[in-house]
Structure formats: C-alpha cells, structure tokens
Amino acid sequence: MTNFNKLNDTELEQIAGGTLTQDEALAKALEHAQLKKEQIDFVKKAEMDYEHGRKVWEIKFYQGNLEFEYDIDAETGSILKFEKDWD
16 A cells, blocks of 8 residues: 655645745635734644645634634635634
C-alpha cells in the first residue's frame, strides 16, 4: 500500500506555479466574513493542501464563540467552501 503524504508549500508551488499567499487567502476569507483582522480573536489554521487536482488554502479563525472555516482556491482566490458555526 502506498503512503500518501501532504505536500509542503514549496512542492505545491512547483506543481502549479503562482499562488495566493497565506495573508492574501486570509484577507479573502475576512472580506467574505465582513471582518477586519483586528476583529478576530485568533487564526487556528492557515495551511495549504492539494485537493481534487488543485491547491487550496484551508483557513479557520474565531471571533468570540463563532468559528469560521474556509477552503479557498490558491490560484483564483475563489471560495470553495464556507462554514460558520457556534463553538
């Protein structure tokens, strides 16, 4: 059985070329949530992954008891998934 590991950021950049930076992806998520960086309590997750043939930024942050979770296409900046839940 083959062991598939997540690719690191450098490997992902080599596969598909230019991408959004982590800060740009977070800015897209905050814009969608209509929040400013100063309004969130902390970012729990901001990492790049490779899903279904494309690079995706996985972003998770909190504002009070609200948890925001995003998957953002790393090349186009399109929001692929959005969830907002009470924590």
